[in-house]
Amino acid sequence: MSLRVTFLGTGGAVPTTERAPSALFVNREGDHLLFDCGEGTQRGMMRFGTGFGVDRIFVSHLHGDHVLGIPGLVQTLGFTDRTEPLTIHCPPGTSEDLDALVHAAGHQPRFPVRIEEVAPGAVAYEADAYTVSAFETAHRTRSQGYVLAEDDRKGRFDRPRAEELGVPVGPAFGRLHAGETVELEDGTVVEPEQVVGPPRPGRTLVYTADTRPVDETVAVAEGADLLVHDATFADDMAGRARETAHSTGREAGTIARRADVARLALVHISSRYAGDASAIRQDAQEAFDGACLLPDDGTEIRVPFPDATA
Structure with a gap:
């Protein structure tokens, strides 16, 4: 099963010719x-080929660089003859303002737009094999991040062991892998645990949006496969990061190290680094020895399963 992440906007509050405001x-x-x-x-x-087929939008907070693309996107989706609903998830107390934004300039969407508030710690969306939950972050307004966490997968099926036990090739394999007991023609009973390994973990993606480094991120991101963290400034601007309730690359790296994540992606890069943002990544790498990415707009990465082999 594929899990692909495209960084549509990796810049801070002020867009540059290379980095648009936040969108993942x-x-x-x-x-x-x-x-x-x-x-x-x-x-x-x-530009980057994701298409407009968005099922849900998860809003972290109502600063303009995180939401001002919504009115235009909703209108464009209407022009494509969309009929299916669009659900927008948002922090508590922000739905009225978001509704006003959707209806900016008197626009009436041509399809249902549902705005649902979700509190930190609650599940925003539950799908068949994964959930998206909110967690509290620390910014200058009510803000939150989101965790996409997949369910555990079935353990690996040990075919040689099954054949050794006399299980005939065919439907019985599938029944055992599905957790059912199988009785053979000679009366031998084969239990699933005899031929199926332990459950294998799914993938976890954590998106903080704008935030100071906080313990909540460490808790929800523990062992995550990808952490997308605010890294607005290099370390020499740590005072400015505190004043504006953002993080530095080093602070993002420290969070990634404490959470023991597999990969860290640094986003919300201030326009002051329009020419060269490498100092932010260098600071992060000094604090975190895992894979550290400084994605450009348009960067696409695939998130592998934790037990994937090269």
Whole structure:
């Protein structure tokens, strides 16, 4: 099952010619999820080939660089003759303002737009094999991040062992893998645990949006496969990061190390680094020895399963 992440907007509050404001597109086996929707998101969708088939938008907070792309995207979706509903998840107490944004300039969407508030610690969306939950972050307004966590997968089926036990090739294999007991023709009973390994973990993706480094992120991101963290400034601007309730690359790296994540992606890069943001990644790598990414707009990465082999 594929889990692809496309960074549509990796910049801070002020866009640059290279970085648009915040937007993260996630394609989880055909489910299209958008985390924040800054100005220009729909152009990024066209430019980087994700398409407009968004099922749900998860809003972290109501600062303009995270939501001003919503009115334009909703209108464009209407022009494509969309009929299926669009659900927008948002922090508590923000739904009225979001509704006003959707209806900006008197626009009436041509399809249902549902706005659902979700409190930190609660599940925003529960799908067949994964959930998206909210967690509290620390910014200058009511804000939250989101965790996409897949369910555990079935353990590996040990075919040689099954054949050794006399299980005939065919439907009995599937029944055992599904957790059913199988009785052979000679009366021998084979239990699933004899031929099926322990459950294998699914993948976890954590998106913080704008935040100071907080313990809540460490808790929800423990062992995550990908942490997408605010890294607005390099370490020499740590005072400015505190004043504006953002994080530095080093602070993001420290969170990643404490949470023992597999990969860290640094986003919300301030426009002051329009020419060269490498100092942010260097600071992060000094604090975190795992894979550290400084994605550009349009960067796409695939998130492998924790037990995937090279």
